[in-house]
Amino acid sequence: MEITYVYSKKRSNFGQQCRFTDRPTELIVDLLPDPSLAATFIERDARDFAIECSQEMSEHEVNTERIRSVSCGINHVEGSWPKDIDSQDMDQTTRFRKKALKDEHYVNSMPHLCSIMRHSMEQNNAIDIYQQYFEDEEVVEAAPDQPSARTINVFRDPNEVKRTATGLSWHPDGSRKLAVAYSCLEFQKASEEMSFDSYIWDTEKCSEPEMTVKPASPLICLEYNPKDSHILVGGSYNGLIAYWDTRRGSQPVEMSKLEHSHQDPVYKIIWLQSNTGTDIFSASTDGQVLWWDIRNMAEPTERLVLDPSNEDNLDKAFGAISLEFDATMPTKFMVGTEQGLVVSCNSKAKTPAESIECTFIGHYGAVYALQRNPFFPKNFLTVGDWTARIWSEDIKESSIISTKPETSYLTDACWSPVRPSVFFTVKMDGTLDVWDILLKHNDPTLRLKVCDEALYSLRMQDNGRFLACGSQLGSATLLEISPALCTLQRNETGMVASMFERETRREKILEARRQEKRLKELSLLEQSQDDDNNKEGDGQLSSEELKARAEAQFFHILDSEIKKREEEEEKQRMAAWRHRNKMLQVECKA
Incomplete structure (x- = not known):
């Protein structure tokens, strides 16, 4: 039985009930203005008050602890089997499949599932869900934001004795990993306590490296294999070539023999595009370019001496300090030398005389950077002394575009992989310069102070959004480029192509004029010498005439x-x- 009690109160205790009705307006009181009261008022001076809408808070800092996570894997062989069934036993799995095929629930559900799958397949055949619509409108207009770059992370050398970050290489499958080679480039300045290790960093974790690479000598360059991201190859300070497999640990899998390796530091290594994906070639200041197969590092497969006299004499060879190879030109490669020259070579030449095709008189100092434009391979970028220059293979006497001399030495440069008119340079004052040749040649579009020490290496990620800079004290700075610098502009490719053609044609005309002037001066000089010789033979030329x-x-x-x-x-x-x-x-x- 449910017991309830009702509390009640009379309506009269609430007062009179409100009954609202509509009625016309009624004037209750009307106060007229009194002019005599105006004399008693005091005018207040205007004042400015600062009002803060947000809540005032005190400024403070909190240093939170970083959590270190460890990655571990699980080997999943085969699943979805009952516990009493051994997945490795073929008889048990076969009997279980036959039993499942005769199950009533399986027989009833399969027609329904097959009809759904058939409907989806017919829909996919009727409509291509992967079709790229509006392909012609992929090139967008100029971004409204200004060119800029911001620092995302800084990876510092964990050793006490700091070394220079001489080589950078991005992971080929994305921008999550960065391999950094560390070495001391100053002659006989390396201390005994200096570590030989190089590191692979995770771009989202700067506290410690993801993996350590342990070479026999400090690495100057380190490169990922574009076909197999687990394999890296490095060039050492003592001239050795070694390669690592990250699945096998930090020690090198195989190294070249000392007697068949370079005699000087290896400054550049490039992977060749082959069917096996194991071919590389390296350049060193000893004047040699060596080809290797990492499956057999006992000795190089080919050898080229950069001797301009075609005598294979190492004493006369140019010291190679930069190297460039483009897959669109499989038989040609270029070498930047210590003497300021750029040497164009043919890898399929049969004789030494055919190996070196031509030379470009580049800079007053060593050519530290050499790279072809990814959109126009006939045009390439070089960096040396205080300038960066753009060349055309059709003009060997001079560059077609040159930046004005800087106050600090330029150490490295690279093209943007997504914009043909943009390239980047780093200098010894710790500055990163971004150039857009469509806008201006004399000054960079963006100048950013990355650090206080000198920058020695530079590498752009393939998507053109992230950039890494290596400094003298071993810091690798990761920067993100603004969309204005990594988005292809409308008609940009055509405008750059016309610019390169125009500048190449102009340099050809100027060079023809200079050559014609030299020939005229040479002919006038020979004619005057002949006249002098004739007068001397006749005894008619006096000392005043000679003067x-x-x-x-x-x-x-x-x-x-x-x-x-x-x-x-x-x-x-x-x-x-x-x-x-x-x-x-x-x-x-x-």
Whole structure:
């Protein structure tokens, strides 16, 4: 039985009930203004008050502890079997399958599942769900944001004795891992306590490296295999070549023999595109380019001496400090030398004379960086001394585009893999410069102070969004590039192609004029020498005439040099004028 009690109260205890009704407006009181009261009012001066809408909080810092996680794997062979069934026993699995096929639930459910699967297959055949719509509109307009870059992470050398981050290599399957080679480039400055180890870093964890690479000598370069991301190859300071398999640990799997290796530090190693994916070639300052197969590192498969006299003499060879190879030109590669020259070579040449095709007179110092434009392989970028220069294979006498000399030495450079007009350079004052040749040539589009020490290495990720810089004290700085610098602009490829063609044609015309002027000066000099010889033979040339003749030749040479300088200044003014017109065109289009 449920017991309830009801509390009640009379309506009269609540007061009179409210009954709202509509009625017209009623004026209760009307106060008229009194002018006599105006004299008693005091006007208040205007004042400014600062009002903070947000809550005031004290500034403080909290240093949280970093959690170190460890990755572990599970070997999953075969699952979904009952516990009493051994998956390795073929008879038990066969009997279980036959029993399942006769099960009533299986027989009834399979037609329903097959009808759903058939409907999905017919729908996929009717509509291509992977079709790329609006392919012509993939190239977007210029991004509204300004060119910028921000530091994401800094990976510091964990050793007490700091070394230079001389080589960088991105993991081929993404931007999660970065391999850094550490070495001391100063001659006889390496201490006995200096570690030989290099490291593989996870870009999201900067506290400690993911893996340690232990070579027999400090590594100057370290490269991932683009076909097998578990394999890396490195070039050592003592000239040895070694390769590692990350699945086998930190020790090298195989190393080259000392008597068949380079005699100087190995500054660059490149993987070749082959069916096996095991072919590489290396360059060193000993003047040799060696080809290797990592399956047999006992001795190199081929050898090229960079001797301009074609005598295979190492004493006369150029010291190689940078190397470039493009898969679109499988038989050609380029070498940057310590002497400031860029050597174009043919790997399929039958004789030493055919190996070195031509040389480009590049810089006053060593060519520290050499890379072809990924969109236009005939044009390549070099860095040496205080300038960065862009070359064309059709012009060997001079570069087609050159930056103005900087106050600090340039140490490395690379092209953007997604924009043909953008390239990056690093300098010894710790500055990263981003250049866009469509906008301007004299000044960089973006200049960023990365660190206080010198930067020695630079590497761009394949997606063009992330950039890594290696410093003198072993810090590898990871930067993210803004969309304005890693998004292909409309008509950018065509504009860069026309620019390269125009500059190449202009350099050809100027070189033809210079050659013609040299021939004229040479013919005038030979004619004057013949006249002098004839007069001397006749005994008609006096000392005053000889003096006047020498003075005339001197002023002739001086005038030619002045004209040459005026032509160079005129060329620079024309370049500045073209640049201004180009900027106006870009602004008009914007």
